Ligand SMILES: [Zn+2]
């Protein structure tokens with residue numbers, strides 16, 4: 001099953017020609033989740049040939065404009081394209097009011113239902129299906145702000161076709177075998193599971209931490225994730241500015257990754273005061289070697305970069 005993160009926007013407040021405000025597509029199996037929706041998200045969705053109507057769940061971390069100014073526009077496009085499926089929007093208090101007031105005052109009646117889900121506390125289960133579970137992470141920013149952690153569920157065991165044939169396993173029994181059961185024939189014949197199937201790959205995990213200062217309480221929530229996205233708006237030389245605005249430096253993001261013992265770190269939300277993004281990489285890698293840089297149009301496979 002595929003599990004990847006596609007970067008649509010890697011910048012912070014001000015959009016530029018080459019960088020958009022924050023947005024990502026998280027693909028789990030054939031499900032697409034949109035994470036934050038800054039200005040320019042629609043353009044990047046098109047550029048990357050993402051089918052917008054496949055997005056059923058949108059998660060918004062907080063109500064600073066660089067994380068949701070693209071949402072009304074995207075929702076409007078979904079309407080113009082004749083969407084019928086319900087759109088689920090997860091975000092903090094106030095988001096529903098902002099969206100509704102826009103459409104109400106425009107006299108718009110969307111072709112689909114929108115359903116809001118309030119994100120309000122760390123540890124809360126935001127979403128769950130048979131493949132993935134999404135929980136809420138605590139962040140420390142100027143206003144209420146939340147991250148989200150995606151955990152794949154245990155995958156079914158993989159059938160060994162040759163063995164199924166050799167032991168003449170009927171089709172009806174195969175589903176139970178993928179769940180770990182031995183085969184028991186009506187004639188009393190028993191074939192142990194390990195001869196018929198092998199373990200699937202271990203489940204993988206991704207954590208998205210948008211705007212936040214370095215936050216100790218976040219660490220336990222991130223333990224061992226395969227890929228951590230953590231904002232790095234500034235470099236250490238601008239630590240004072242980072243503290244004042246409740247943002248992190250590349251070094252602080254690397255410290256979080258090291259303390260949480262994650263496998264890989266992805267940095268983003270860069271201030272456009274720095275022309276050379278390599279500097280983020282250099283600063284972070286001094287503390288945490290497995291660091292990568294978010295860049296528009298780049299896709300990162302969770303569990304293998
Ligand atoms: Zn931001």
Ligand SMILES: [Zn+2]
Nearest residue numbers: 062064141211
């Ligand atoms: Zn913010």
